[in-house]
Amino acid sequence: MDLPQLIQYDKELLLTLNGSDSLFVDAMIDTLTTATTWIPLYISLFILVLKNNENVRQILLVVACAALCVVLAGTIDDTFVKPSVARWRPAQDPEIGMLVDVVDGYRGGRYGFFSAHAANTFSIAIFFSLLIRNGLFATGMICWSLVNCWTRIYLGVHYPGDILAGLLWGGLVGTLVFFLYRRISHKRLINANFISSQYTLTGYQLSDVDLVLTTLAATWIYALGKACIVGGTLL
Numbered sequence: 001m002d003l004p005q006l007i008q009y010d011k012e013l014l015l016t017l018n019g020s021d022s023l024f025v026d027a028m029i030d031t032l033t034t035a036t037t038w039i040p041l042y043i044s045l046f047i048l049v050l051k052n053n054e055n056v057r058q059i060l061l062v063v064a065c066a067a068l069c070v071v072l073a074g075t076i077d078d079t080f081v082k083p084s085v086a087r088w089r090p091a092q093d094p095e096i097g098m099l100v101d102v103v104d105g106y107r108g109g110r111y112g113f114f115s116a117h118a119a120n121t122f123s124i125a126i127f128f129s130l131l132i133r134n135g136l137f138a139t140g141m142i143c144w145s146l147v148n149c150w151t152r153i154y155l156g157v158h159y160p161g162d163i164l165a166g167l168l169w170g171g172l173v174g175t176l177v178f179f180l181y182r183r184i185s186h187k188r189l190i191n192a193n194f195i196s197s198q199y200t201l202t203g204y205q206l207s208d209v210d211l212v213l214t215t216l217a218a219t220w221i222y223a224l225g226k227a228c229i230v231g232g233t234l235l
Contacts, residue, residue, distance in 0.1 A: 010161040014090050018156045019101025025154075026103045028227035033117070033151035037219060041144070044215040045128065052204045058185065062131070065181045069127050073119035073173040077166070087113035091156040100156035108157035115158045118166025119173070121145035126174030131181070132209060133201040140213050145170075147220075 020026070031037055049062045089112035091100045097107075125145040129138035149167065152158040158166075198206055 027230035073123035074116035115166035119170035122170030
């Protein structure tokens with residue numbers, strides 16, 4: 001399959017997955033894709049880092065690495081990749097733009113390759129998953145990223161190919177930043193002193209990990225509740 005065929009398939013897949021006739025789903029997606037919705041999650045991650053590192057230097061190093069993930073994954077994309085590749089967002093695409101189901105008239109910016117939402121969230125998810133080393137935590141963070149990716153397709157502002165490229169770049173960035181963190185911090189991957197029912201393999205308290213997961217679940221419940229109100233349904 002050559003590139004034009006892949007691009008055409010990408011467009012057809014987008015039109016299949018994009019949008020719905022449900023005001024409930026529209027409202028839920030609009031909430032989940034909004035950056036401010038996830039502020040409690042970011043705060044809980046900061047609390048996790050704050051309570052489980054021994055000094056200010058270690059705390060700042062983790063925070064700096066998380067920020068570096070965002071810069072490398074999303075800022076480079078928005079600043080250099082999107083204007084260079086210049087691939088239309090689906091909702092802006094002259095060929096299929098009028099066929100795309102949009103919510104509240106939102107069509108995003110002009111170009112969409114690749115998805116900064118996908119790159120940013122997946123880089124953060126991968127970095128913290130490697131840092132914390134807890135299966136349930138990693139599952140929750142990856143699901144958080146994938147939910148954000150789904151919202152972008154639903155809203156018609158990214159093709160599935162944009163999302164896939166963003167995930168690949170975000171995963172690479174998150175992994176490389178983690179190894180940079182390891183090199184600077186000189187921490188061992190697994191510390192035998194932390195192998196217990198109270199800590200992850202890298203020494204993070206499970207009770208603090210649970211705070212992040214609880215915040216994540218509460219945010220999803222909040223989005224559902226808001227959708228019930230805005231969408232006018234008791235689904």
